[in-house]
Amino acid sequence: MRIATWNVNSLKARLEKVEWWLERAAPDILLLQETKLSDADAPIMAFAMAGYDIVHHGEGRWNGVAIAVRSGTSVTAAQANFGDGPVRDTSAGARGGGSEDDFDPFREARLLAATVTLPGAVPIRVASVYAPNGRVVGSPFYHGKLAWYDRLERWLAAEISTGQPFLVGGDFNIAPSDEDVWDPRAVHGGTHVSAPERAAFARLLDLGLIDAYGSRRTERGRFTWWDYRAGNFHKNFGMRIDHLLATPDVAARTAWAEIDREARKGKPIPSDHAPLIVDLDAPGREIDAGWGGAGERIAARRGYRPD
DNA sequence: ATGCCATACGTTGTATGA
Numbered sequence A: 001m002r003i004a005t006w007n008v009n010s011l012k013a014r015l016e017k018v019e020w021w022l023e024r025a026a027p028d029i030l031l032l033q034e035t036k037l038s039d040a041d042a043p044i045m046a047f048a049m050a051g052y053d054i055v056h057h058g059e060g061r062w063n064g065v066a067i068a069v070r071s072g073t074s075v076t077a078a079q080a081n082f083g084d085g086p087v088r089d090t091s092a093g094a095r096g097g098g099s100e101d102d103f104d105p106f107r108e109a110r111l112l113a114a115t116v117t118l119p120g121a122v123p124i125r126v127a128s129v130y131a132p133n134g135r136v137v138g139s140p141f142y143h144g145k146l147a148w149y150d151r152l153e154r155w156l157a158a159e160i161s162t163g164q165p166f167l168v169g170g171d172f173n174i175a176p177s178d179e180d181v182w183d184p185r186a187v188h189g190g191t192h193v194s195a196p197e198r199a200a201f202a203r204l205l206d207l208g209l210i211d212a213y214g215s216r217r218t219e220r221g222r223f224t225w226w227d228y229r230a231g232n233f234h235k236n237f238g239m240r241i242d243h244l245l246a247t248p249d250v251a252a253r254t255a256w257a258e259i260d261r262e263a264r265k266g267k268p269i270p271s272d273h274a275p276l277i278v279d280l281d282a283p284g285r286e287i288d289a290g291w292g293g294a295g296e297r298i299a300a301r302r303g304y305r306p307d
Numbered sequence B: 001a002t003g004c005c006a007t008a009c010g011t012t013g014t015a016t017g018a
Helices: A015-025 A044-050 A091-095 A140-161 A195-206 A294-301
Strands: A002-007 A029-033 A052-057 A065-070 A074-080 A111-117 A124-130 A166-171 A242-246 A254-259 A276-280
Touching: A002 A015, A002 A124, A002 A166, A002 A242, A015 A044, A029 A124, A029 A166, A044 A052, A052 A074, A052 A111, A065 A074, A065 A111, A065 A124, A111 A140, A124 A140, A140 A166, A140 A195, A242 A276
Parallel strands: A002 A029, A124 A166
Antiparallel strands: A002 A276, A029 A065, A052 A065, A074 A111, A111 A124, A166 A242, A254 A276
16 A cells, blocks of 8 residues: 655646656555645546545645545545634634734644545555644744644544554654754754754654654655755755654554655656655555555656666 | 745735745
C-alpha cells in the first residue's frame, strides 16, 4: 500500500501536475493540502478519469485539504476539522483572511480524516492536515498556530486511543530539528524552527506516533519544501516540514520512504512542496518496495533517476 | 530582516505563504 502527502499550492493551478504524478507514483492514498478550493470546485471528474475518488474539505481561497484514494476503495466516517475547539464567530476568520483580531485557525479548512479500506486490506484511519504558518514568532498568528497544535495533539490522542491503524500526514509547517533545514543560521529566529513549535511537534511523537520518513532516513539535506525564489530549489535550500506520522503497528509495516523531488521540477510550474511517500506492506498482499520495485519501473518509463 | 516567486481575487493592487 502506497500512501503519500503533498501540499500542492492550489489544486486548480496544479491539476495537470497532480494528474501526471498520480500516474507516475500510483499511490493508493494521497493526502492533499492547500487545495485552495471550495468543495463545489473539487475536481471530482478529473480525479475519476485518473482512477481516483477524492474527498475534499475546503473554504475557497485559502487552505483546503483532501484525501484521494484509488477508485473502488471504501472511504467511511469522514471528519472535517476537529469538530469543536475555541471557535469565535468571525466570518473573516472563516474565510481564512481578515485582520489579526479576526484570525481563528480553527475555522479554517485544515484537517480531513477518513477510514480507508483498500480491497483486501485492513482498514486504516488517515488524516490530512495543514498546520497554520505562524508568520512571525510572537505574533497572534504564531500563538494561533501553537493553539491549533494543542488541539491537534488532543485530537490525535483520541484517534490513537481507539487502537485502529492510524496515519496522519500533511504540511505541519515545522522543521523538527536543525538537521531538517538547509542552514539553521539562515532561519534562526523565524517560524517553523522555534523551540515552542518544535516542542509541539515533539509532543505528537510523545503520543506514540512515529515519523515514518525521519525515523528511517537519516541522511542530511532531504527536504520537502523550497522557496520559489532565488533558485533555492536548485541550491537545495529547503526545509523538511511535511511529515507522515504513524502508529507503531503501521510504522512497522513501512517498507520504503521517499521524497519525490522530481515533482518539484519542470513544467507546468510545480508546487513549492514535493510529495512525501511511504510504502506499507499489507497482510496477504505482496508489494514492491520503493523505486527499486514498482515505483522504479514507473519512473524508468519516464527517464527518472532518483537524486 | 528581507516576499526576489507564486497563488487567488480582482483589476493596474492586496493578502497570503514559510
